[in-house]
Amino acid sequence: MNKKFMFAVFACAVLLAVPASANLLTNGDFEQPFSVGWHQDTIDDGGVVTFERTDTLGQPTPGYAARIYKYWSLYASLNQTVDVPSADLELSLDGRLTIGGISATCWPVAAFVVSYLNDAGRELGSTMLIARDQYCEWNESDTLNFIDVTSPGDWVDYDLDIAQEIADNLPGVNADDVRKVRVELYTYVNGT
Numbered sequence: 001m002n003k004k005f006m007f008a009v010f011a012c013a014v015l016l017a018v019p020a021s022a023n024l025l026t027n028g029d030f031e032q033p034f035s036v037g038w039h040q041d042t043i044d045d046g047g048v049v050t051f052e053r054t055d056t057l058g059q060p061t062p063g064y065a066a067r068i069y070k071y072w073s074l075y076a077s078l079n080q081t082v083d084v085p086s087a088d089l090e091l092s093l094d095g096r097l098t099i100g101g102i103s104a105t106c107w108p109v110a111a112f113v114v115s116y117l118n119d120a121g122r123e124l125g126s127t128m129l130i131a132r133d134q135y136c137e138w139n140e141s142d143t144l145n146f147i148d149v150t151s152p153g154d155w156v157d158y159d160l161d162i163a164q165e166i167a168d169n170l171p172g173v174n175a176d177d178v179r180k181v182r183v184e185l186y187t188y189v190n191g192t
Contacts, residue, residue: 014112014183015092016082024082024089025183030064034078038066043075051078070187079113079184087116087175091160091183097131098153109136110152110187114160116173117180125173127165128186129158142172 014028023029026037030053034040042049052067070076097110112129125143131152132138140146145165149156166175 014095015090016084016181016183017090017092018085018088024084024181025080026082028080030066034066038078038080041075041077041079049076051076066185068185068187076187077184079182079186081117081121081180081182084179084181087163087166087178089162089181091158091162091181093158094155095158095185096153096155097129097149099131099133109138111184112158113182113184113186114162115182115184116162116166116170116178117182118177119179121180123182124177125166125170127160127169129156143170145169 014025016024016028018024027034028037034051034053040051048069048071050067050069052069053064054067055065066078068076068078091114093112095112097112099110110131113126114128115126116124118124125145127145127147129147129149131149138144138146162178162181163175166173166178
């Protein structure tokens with residue numbers, strides 16, 4: 001069964017900070033063009049992918065928002081990797097996730113992904129704030145934790161204490177090895 005797949009990921013602000021410190025992300029408030037601090041990645045198999053910097057799309061937070069819209073394409077990501085002094089970090093974001101065009105053979109995902117990397121940039125584990133349908137075949141593990149969005153399409157204020165997240169939910173990740181963090185606005189579908 002073919003369905004048209006539409007995904008959108010929105011964020012007004014993404015803040016990654018050592019407690020009581022400045023944002024470690026460059027342009028985490030999207031006040032500047034994406035070329036400042038952010039990388040755009042896509043796998044476009046004949047669909048449409050749009051990266052947009054716009055007003056806050058109805059969210060009361062002032063300023064700009066990032067929006068990724070993906071239709072039929074396999075994958076789209078707006079991401080940034082930063083060096084960090086330790087896993088003693090706090091992440092805050094203001095965003096919303098939407099998915100559509102669900103079928104049993106092709107399942108959509110929209111997510112905010114936080115990946116924990118060692119000093120060489122090798123991924124140790126990840127946390128995903130995720131909107132997915134019931135057919136999604138991904139599973140949690142000792143290095144991957146899902147936080148399911150219960151109201152896709154609604155704005156969410158999300159805060160994550162990274163050291164506590166690793167201690168509570170990612171036993172396969174050694175927090176002492178975390179030297180980089182990648183933050184990613186992410187959309188995916190397993191087929192068309």
